[in-house]
Amino acid sequence: MDFLDRLLGKRKHLAPDIIDTAPLDPAMVEQVEKVALEKGRILVGTAQSTGLERSHNEDTLFVMQGNSEGEGSLPNFGLFIVADGMGGHRAGEVASAISVRKVAHRITQDTILHLFDEQNSDEIPPIQDMVRQALEVANDAVVERVPGGGTTLTVALLLGNYLTIGHVGDSRASIISDNGSKAITRDHSLVERLRELGQLSEEEAASHPQRNVLYRAIGQGTNLEVDVVSHPVPSNGYILICSDGLWGVVEEDDIQNIVLNSSHPQIACEQLIQAANAAGGPDNITAVLVQFPSE
Amino acid sequence: MSLFFLKIFDRITLLGNLWLVVRIMRRTTRTLGDKKASPTTSLGKLKPGITLQDRYLVLGILGSGGMSSVYKGRDLHFPNVTKLVAIKEMVNLAADPTMYEMIIRNFEREADLLATLSHPAIPRIYDYFTHDASSYLVMEFIEGKDLEATLREQDDYLPEEEVIKWAIELCDVLAYLHKHEPQPVIFRDMKPSNVMVDQHGHIRLIDFGIARVFQPGQKGTMIGTEGYSPPEQYRGEASPQGDLFALGATLHHLLTRRDPRAEPPFSFSERPIREINSAISAELESVVNGSLAYEPKDRFPTADAMKQALLSAAKKTGVLSSGATAAILQPSNEVEEIWSFECEDEIRGTPLVHNGSVYIGCYDNNLYALDAKTGEFQWKYATEGGIPTRPTAEEEMIFVGSEDSRLYAVTASKGELIWTYYTEGPIRSSPVISEGHLFFGSDDSHLHVVNMLSGNRAWRTEANGPIRCMPLVANERVYFGCEMGDFYSVDFRGELKWRFKAKRALTSSPILVEGLIYLGSMDWTLYALEAEVGWEVWRFRLGRPTISTPAHAEGRIFTGCADGNIYAIDARSSREIWRFTTEHQVTASPIIHEDSLYCGSVDGSMYCLDMRSGRLRWRFRTGAAITGTSAIDDNILYFGSMDKRIYALVT
Numbered sequence: 001m002d003f004l005d006r007l008l009g010k011r012k013h014l015a016p017d018i019i020d021t022a023p024l025d026p027a028m029v030e031q032v033e034k035v036a037l038e039k040g041r042i043l044v045g046t047a048q049s050t051g052l053e054r055s056h057n058e059d060t061l062f063v064m065q066g067n068s069e070g071e072g073s074l075p076n077f078g079l080f081i082v083a084d085g086m087g088g089h090r091a092g093e094v095a096s097a098i099s100v101r102k103v104a105h106r107i108t109q110d111t112i113l114h115l116f117d118e119q120n121s122d123e124i125p126p127i128q129d130m131v132r133q134a135l136e137v138a139n140d141a142v143v144e145r146v147p148g149g150g151t152t153l154t155v156a157l158l159l160g161n162y163l164t165i166g167h168v169g170d171s172r173a174s175i176i177s178d179n180g181s182k183a184i185t186r187d188h189s190l191v192e193r194l195r196e197l198g199q200l201s202e203e204e205a206a207s208h209p210q211r212n213v214l215y216r217a218i219g220q221g222t223n224l225e226v227d228v229v230s231h232p233v234p235s236n237g238y239i240l241i242c243s244d245g246l247w248g249v250v251e252e253d254d255i256q257n258i259v260l261n262s263s264h265p266q267i268a269c270e271q272l273i274q275a276a277n278a279a280g281g282p283d284n285i286t287a288v289l290v291q292f293p294s295e
Numbered sequence: 296m297s298l299f300f301l302k303i304f305d306r307i308t309l310l311g312n313l314w315l316v317v318r319i320m321r322r323t324t325r326t327l328g329d330k331k332a333s334p335t336t337s338l339g340k341l342k343p344g345i346t347l348q349d350r351y352l353v354l355g356i357l358g359s360g361g362m363s364s365v366y367k368g369r370d371l372h373f374p375n376v377t378k379l380v381a382i383k384e385m386v387n388l389a390a391d392p393t394m395y396e397m398i399i400r401n402f403e404r405e406a407d408l409l410a411t412l413s414h415p416a417i418p419r420i421y422d423y424f425t426h427d428a429s430s431y432l433v434m435e436f437i438e439g440k441d442l443e444a445t446l447r448e449q450d451d452y453l454p455e456e457e458v459i460k461w462a463i464e465l466c467d468v469l470a471y472l473h474k475h476e477p478q479p480v481i482f483r484d485m486k487p488s489n490v491m492v493d494q495h496g497h498i499r500l501i502d503f504g505i506a507r508v509f510q511p512g513q514k515g516t517m518i519g520t521e522g523y524s525p526p527e528q529y530r531g532e533a534s535p536q537g538d539l540f541a542l543g544a545t546l547h548h549l550l551t552r553r554d555p556r557a558e559p560p561f562s563f564s565e566r567p568i569r570e571i572n573s574a575i576s577a578e579l580e581s582v583v584n585g586s587l588a589y590e591p592k593d594r595f596p597t598a599d600a601m602k603q604a605l606l607s608a609a610k611k612t613g614v615l616s617s618g619a620t621a622a623i624l625q626p627s628n629e630v631e632e633i634w635s636f637e638c639e640d641e642i643r644g645t646p647l648v649h650n651g652s653v654y655i656g657c658y659d660n661n662l663y664a665l666d667a668k669t670g671e672f673q674w675k676y677a678t679e680g681g682i683p684t685r686p687t688a689e690e691e692m693i694f695v696g697s698e699d700s701r702l703y704a705v706t707a708s709k710g711e712l713i714w715t716y717y718t719e720g721p722i723r724s725s726p727v728i729s730e731g732h733l734f735f736g737s738d739d740s741h742l743h744v745v746n747m748l749s750g751n752r753a754w755r756t757e758a759n760g761p762i763r764c765m766p767l768v769a770n771e772r773v774y775f776g777c778e779m780g781d782f783y784s785v786d787f788r789g790e791l792k793w794r795f796k797a798k799r800a801l802t803s804s805p806i807l808v809e810g811l812i813y814l815g816s817m818d819w820t821l822y823a824l825e826a827e828v829g830w831e832v833w834r835f836r837l838g839r840p841t842i843s844t845p846a847h848a849e850g851r852i853f854t855g856c857a858d859g860n861i862y863a864i865d866a867r868s869s870r871e872i873w874r875f876t877t878e879h880q881v882t883a884s885p886i887i888h889e890d891s892l893y894c895g896s897v898d899g900s901m902y903c904l905d906m907r908s909g910r911l912r913w914r915f916r917t918g919a920a921i922t923g924t925s926a927i928d929d930n931i932l933y934f935g936s937m938d939k940r941i942y943a944l945v946t
Binding site for chain 2: 075124125126127128129159160161162164186188190193196197199215223225227228229230231232233
């Protein structure tokens, strides 16, 4: 797992939003994207920003994706994670970084490495159980090593034509297509719960002083209840995973428009970050966007 | 065995911090973040054989968590008898002197509070002391088991009678605490793990770690246990009504076996007790609901009032006197029978409705054709074995497999033989038609693919055991399981694409929904497999084996099981939505029509349930077990029973 640690370790020291990125030639991007999607490939974009009000970044993201072609080729696979840390004294970024490492390590070991087995093993547990355990392992690590810290974590594991999503907290995974945008995770926030109960209106919830209070997060006790759902890959659609620095700031319709109208998921992610910062950038912003070809 | 469940919130409680993650505060310095000491340094350090204060001999550890441990000990001041005590140890890790002092003060407050209480359901406190960085509380040792362990160790629902008895005792002790002078005591952490049932069967409240002297009008800290806590506790308010909410939440958990910590807060109304556990009386359900109202003012005003309501519920249903609830038997059928037709032996197969006729196989070896509207006999075709399968049809041809090892093609209008195909074992797998071919399994351990028109074999492929399920043909693949638990995905040339292994037989037929294959197994499991590569996405543990073929509607998977239940399971998250309990095994397969689910049971009844809630709509009794699946056509429900009859009912 050295390569994972290297990847993640490196990421920790980067401040992605201050790196100068040379703008890509849009015509070239469009052409590359067209070729890739025609070949049935998956395209991925990521972007992150500290925002305009926070002094440091507590979000962590991780992306890994595999393609294989040829007779007897491997199915598509990928691992996409967003974690939004919380807690003073840098506990937040440590909690989110540790959690992402633990989850990536565990899922890679338990599921992705099995792709390379020559023979099917009969003893592999269900994918949903493995995703759930990965978040539990992350929880134990944060409880033990980062007192006072916690993090949300939303992970999507792509295997073949299925996505399995593990989720705790109020980062969100949404499926976006021409038919609209649909969140497939449920926010574990008190305000969202009160809104579901009809105690708060949409508008009241959006401005509620306690909208940051979570009732479930990684690192808040030894018993963690993880939401796990499986979802078929959206044909000719997207999955967006983002922290509340994006969805809490930019309207759902605007997010959808940016995603559907941009030429590449990477460009869409950068535009999403810009939109959040244009709206004040009150929090750290992280977006991971995966585009799937049509069947 | 005494179990003290230690709250993970102890450390937070002692530090007077919030257990909720208040992210708006994340830029401010949090006390917990200042600590340098590792929280694992000295917890649970007491080894058996150590004596504390020259008096308490440590015998062993009972439990450990957060910042405290509980030991079983012996009081050496009673040398001639074994007097057992429970010793709660709390390690003070605060580096800051003010914080250190506050922790000791909070600890002594808990001890003082407990010492002033005197109630049979509250453990007595004998002693407390502080030694080095640890504080100790010496308490009555309770022989028994907490309710969380009770729930965990039992597979079945707890009897209403028992739960109601505990509930009344819990109301008694809450009433005592709430009436405490000079100030009421709010327990604030009612949950199954904080309630012990002692060896005499009486309840005892344990762990007063966060119970505190209540000062009216003062806002407290937000503490408590997620899932059981009342809504106002999130606002920092603690009141007697809050304890009643938590008691209601505890009772809801005990009665439904649904852990509220695994559900969103305050979502009890989404899980009505009687929809999950239909054995519970409406009276008890309404008392529990009354204590779970969102607004404190809508709950019972006092614990005494709730106790009275429980007593009258118990009286009405007679649970406390009779000790058993008699099922209310409805002697007559509540649904109209359109017709029924008697064969000469048991019917275990499934009917097919095709062009106005019903076709069904019987253990008298015949395939029957009846008029679908009137039940009038049209023809029968005699095979040489029982027919446990479902016929299939294509225009003028009817196909059916028999235990005489043959598959027959007969004309739909007259029942005249067109061709016969021989396998080397009884056929208990229903044929399925695709691309002009019939796909079916046989006890000869082969999947057979036969040309529909000629009756000639196109190909066959061998499995590890007899094939009794109906194969699934989709995406140019054939999916089927066998009696040895192997599940195969082969292409149209019979070449294996992937294989999956269950622990026991796969008699249940697979279904495919949105790229996932669902099927049940004799190994007590319902599986969801990714269709392309065969990964197991989830599994759902059933109470017994199943041979029932799942049904799908509105994102839910429905299946019967030999544990007597019909289950509804969320297809995406694999969580149980409801279950309905019949009086015997459910080996038949459910079918969905509009918003109703129809399924027969070995108890002899056909059940119609509300697909969304699992509530019973009607029940139709036949003279013997129903093991086959039903068919619906033109709003008429058709099924066979082992009482030898075929029934047609109004849906």
